[in-house]
Amino acid sequence: MEVVIAPGAELARLAADAVERLLTARPDAVLGLATGSSPLAVYDELARRHAERGLSFARARAFLLDEYVGLPADHPERYRNVIDAELVARVDLRPEAVQGPDGLADDLPAACAAYEAAIVDAGGVDLQVLGIGTDGHVAFNEPGSSLASRTRIKTLTRQTREDNARFFDDDVERVPTHCLTQGLATISAARHLVLLAQGRHKAEAVHQLVEGPVSALWPATVLQLHPHVTVLVDEAAASRLQLAHYYRETYAAKPVWQAL
Numbered sequence: 403m404e405v406v407i408a409p410g411a412e413l414a415r416l417a418a419d420a421v422e423r424l425l426t427a428r429p430d431a432v433l434g435l436a437t438g439s440s441p442l443a444v445y446d447e448l449a450r451r452h453a454e455r456g457l458s459f460a461r462a463r464a465f466l467l468d469e470y471v472g473l474p475a476d477h478p479e480r481y482r483n484v485i486d487a488e489l490v491a492r493v494d495l496r497p498e499a500v501q502g503p504d505g506l507a508d509d510l511p512a513a514c515a516a517y518e519a520a521i522v523d524a525g526g527v528d529l530q531v532l533g534i535g536t537d538g539h540v541a542f543n544e545p546g547s548s549l550a551s552r553t554r555i556k557t558l559t560r561q562t563r564e565d566n567a568r569f570f571d572d573d574v575e576r577v578p579t580h581c582l583t584q585g586l587a588t589i590s591a592a593r594h595l596v597l598l599a600q601g602r603h604k605a606e607a608v609h610q611l612v613e614g615p616v617s618a619l620w621p622a623t624v625l626q627l628h629p630h631v632t633v634l635v636d637e638a639a640a641s642r643l644q645l646a647h648y649y650r651e652t653y654a655a656k657p658v659w660q661a662l
């Protein structure tokens with residue numbers, strides 16, 4: 403696990419660099435896209451690179467991490483609509499090449515199984531962008547999630563619904579109670595995981611993710627078992643890291659040939 407502590411703008415550039423390098427090497431790469439505020443600056447940077455130097459997503463495919471259950475198709479906070487607005491509409495990624503779990507399916511377990519199969523059919527995710535919840539969830543894998551979980555229905559915690567109420571007119575009762583989410587094993591099958599976290603409210607979750615014992619209580623700790631994880635954090639989110647000095651020295655001394 404590589405931990406990079408840097409200002410937010412630099413974190414976004416580093417994540418965009420990883421995406422650009424992948425798309426340059428493999429134009430038909432499979433991207434894993436996250437919603438939430440953490441990756442927004444990355445999507446801004448990718449849109450800028452598309453506009454200014456023609457970074458192309460035309461042959462790429464993408465999968466979303468998760469989706470609320472029951473939000474109407476045209477609801478602006480439906481994650482598929484969010485990702486369309488934040489990235490798809492701003493680059494040349496084909497909308498039909500982007501898939502998310504179907505939170506409006508009549509048969510939700512079948513939709514979850516179909517989603518798992520679609521990811522496998524696409525050859526798996528090459529690079530997965532991730533955020534982290536204040537309670538250590540990734541995607542919507544709340545505390546207590548099986549570390550071996552696959553795409554399934556989850557009940558959101560009160561904490562997550564309160565955290566996300568800002569997207570629903572600050573009314574927690576408007577935040578759906580259920581979601582479909584890639585499981586921790588689904589996410590762990592991606593070949594490169596790039597997690598972004600900013601702000602002091604993420605500091606404990608980042609500490610647990612990087613330095614805590616692997617535990618379903620802090621679902622993001624499952625990333626410690628993955629061979630290629632990049633954790634991009636600002637000073638505030640890094641403020642509880644015990645080995646911060648070591649991560650800084652490692653990054654400062656990083657050989658130029660060693661990409662993220």
Ligand SMILES: N[C@@H]1[C@@H](O)[C@H](O)[C@@H](COP(=O)(O)O)O[C@@H]1O
Nearest residue numbers: 437438439440533534535541542
């Ligand atoms: N399902 C999403 C996660 O994918 C995201 O990582 C997390 C953190 O969000 P933010 O980046 O806005 O703090 O919240 C949501 O619940």
